[in-house]
Amino acid sequence: MSLRPIMLTRPPVEIMLDDGFWDELIEGGFRDVCVSWMAFLKEVEHGESLPTREEARPRVLSFFMDKGDQFEYVPIIKPDTSLYDGMTLYPPSRSDEFDSIFRELRDAFQRAKKKGINLYLFDDKSYFEISGYPAGPEGTRGFSCWNDPQVAEYLVARTRDYVNQLPMFSGIVLDGPDYKWEIAPGERDDLFAERCFCDHCQNAARLMGLDLMKLVDTLAEFKLEMQQLTDEKVEGFLLSTRGFLGATDWWLSHPELLDLMRFRYAAIENHLIREYEGIKKHLPEFTVMVSSRTPSYSALTGHALQRRNAYSDYQLPKLYLWAGNQPGFRYTVNNYANTLSEWNPSLSRKNVVGLTERIFGIEFPADYPVEKFDDPAPLSFYEQIAGDEMKKMIHLIGDVDKLIPFIALEHFGGPQIQPREVRDLLLTLENSGINRYIFFHYGVITEDVWSVLTEFSK
Numbered sequence: 016m017s018l019r020p021i022m023l024t025r026p027p028v029e030i031m032l033d034d035g036f037w038d039e040l041i042e043g044g045f046r047d048v049c050v051s052w053m054a055f056l057k058e059v060e061h062g063e064s065l066p067t068r069e070e071a072r073p074r075v076l077s078f079f080m081d082k083g084d085q086f087e088y089v090p091i092i093k094p095d096t097s098l099y100d101g102m103t104l105y106p107p108s109r110s111d112e113f114d115s116i117f118r119e120l121r122d123a124f125q126r127a128k129k130k131g132i133n134l135y136l137f138d139d140k141s142y143f144e145i146s147g148y149p150a151g152p153e154g155t156r157g158f159s160c161w162n163d164p165q166v167a168e169y170l171v172a173r174t175r176d177y178v179n180q181l182p183m184f185s186g187i188v189l190d191g192p193d194y195k196w197e198i199a200p201g202e203r204d205d206l207f208a209e210r211c212f213c214d215h216c217q218n219a220a221r222l223m224g225l226d227l228m229k230l231v232d233t234l235a236e237f238k239l240e241m242q243q244l245t246d247e248k249v250e251g252f253l254l255s256t257r258g259f260l261g262a263t264d265w266w267l268s269h270p271e272l273l274d275l276m277r278f279r280y281a282a283i284e285n286h287l288i289r290e291y292e293g294i295k296k297h298l299p300e301f302t303v304m305v306s307s308r309t310p311s312y313s314a315l316t317g318h319a320l321q322r323r324n325a326y327s328d329y330q331l332p333k334l335y336l337w338a339g340n341q342p343g344f345r346y347t348v349n350n351y352a353n354t355l356s357e358w359n360p361s362l363s364r365k366n367v368v369g370l371t372e373r374i375f376g377i378e379f380p381a382d383y384p385v386e387k388f389d390d391p392a393p394l395s396f397y398e399q400i401a402g403d404e405m406k407k408m409i410h411l412i413g414d415v416d417k418l419i420p421f422i423a424l425e426h427f428g429g430p431q432i433q434p435r436e437v438r439d440l441l442l443t444l445e446n447s448g449i450n451r452y453i454f455f456h457y458g459v460i461t462e463d464v465w466s467v468l469t470e471f472s473k
């Protein structure tokens with residue numbers, strides 16, 4: 016068994032000052048570490064409650080033991096403002112009181128590097144309270160829009176700033192961005208709630224000969240169409256799109272939806288190209304890794320996996336398979352089935368399930384229909400559904416050595432996938448021919464999960 020994993024960490028970075036942290040990872044077979052959220056923790060009266068309830072790693076829990084429970088994040092580095100000259104996005108400042116712990120951390124990173132650990136940055140762009148992005152005005156995203164070229168320029172400058180001060184880091188993981196893909200109303204990733212009307216988005220659409228407001232209307236019309244399904248319509252759709260060519264008529268009868276997909280692809284691609292080429296211009300040897308969602312819905316999010324080798328060194332699709340909450344695959348698939356049912360109460364269960372399968376290009380195993388998706392998944396789910404996602408990744412990316420899927424137990428404190436399932440997942444990964452993965456994240460690893468991960472990494 017030999018998977019080469021990357022471990023992604025979350026604060027507290029202070030645990031990294033102790034060499035025991037690096038030795039533990041090396042002992043477990045982890046020689047690649049992605050440090051996510053380059054931030055110290057400062058105790059405050061009103062801040063973020065930490066540790067989160069999913070934190071399980073003894074080293075993390077003992078950090079919090081003798082402290083309060085409210086913290087704020089403090090950027091690790093003091094910015095070199097000359098790198099951001101002419102930008103309207105400013106890096107966050109940091110007070111001198113953290114100078115000495117910064118030097119200690121830098122020395123710890125240096126020692127880790129000497130021990131043979133490869134260190135990677137993580138693109139923290141959506142966490143503007145740490146990285147200094149201003150929140151957007153109403154009608155725009157919560158942070159500056161990715162169609163604003165300055166967002167990519169800022170990321171490039173920020174990466175250079177980190178590397179100048181922490182030269183032992185040899186790469187970065189870019190996290191998203193993703194257009195939304197979820198169907199259930201009110202969800203974080205509700206695709207029908209996706210709307211940024213900022214000048215940059217309007218301009219990006221105009222350059223493609225498209226009208227952004229029309230694209231937004233199209234999404235609303237499509238939602239209405241999904242709410243007016245009948246058994247006759249669905250059966251006809253399933254029958255006529257059974258063949259590869261059958262979908263042509265459907266797409267050609269929805270030209271605006273096709274435009275929306277083209278717009279999403281172009282927006283994400285242009286943003287990633289700006290980031291990739293900007294980093295490579297200054298740091299040609301620096302490794303740039305790019306995330307995405309899983310292939311069965313990556314198109315909705317604007318990522319064309321097949322094209323991304325031209326602007327990434329590694330592709331990191333998220334094989335997030337849990338059921339309890341966003342952004343888990345089973346959660347999303349279940350939401351599609353349930354929402355289609357709620358919107359169309361007269362639709363037969365058979366047609367709801369058939370349509371859900373057709374949308375994602377999946378087939379539910381006989382012993383694990385979508386109705387059971389909240390229960391722990393049997394091996395058949397990992398072998399068939401997850402296994403097919405892996406095969407799609409390999410095919411679309413075309414080079415298994417450029418593929419490092421993200422795996423995680425859950426996000427935000429929901430029900431976790433069980434250690435037995437982690438084993439089934441890693442077994443399927445290995446059988447598929449994939450030889451690497453990135454684990455999100457160190458702090459949540461229980462002893463049982465640690466045993467499974469290390470079993471596969473030695």
Ligand SMILES: [Zn+2]
Binds near residue numbers: 155156211212213214
């Ligand atoms: Zn925008």
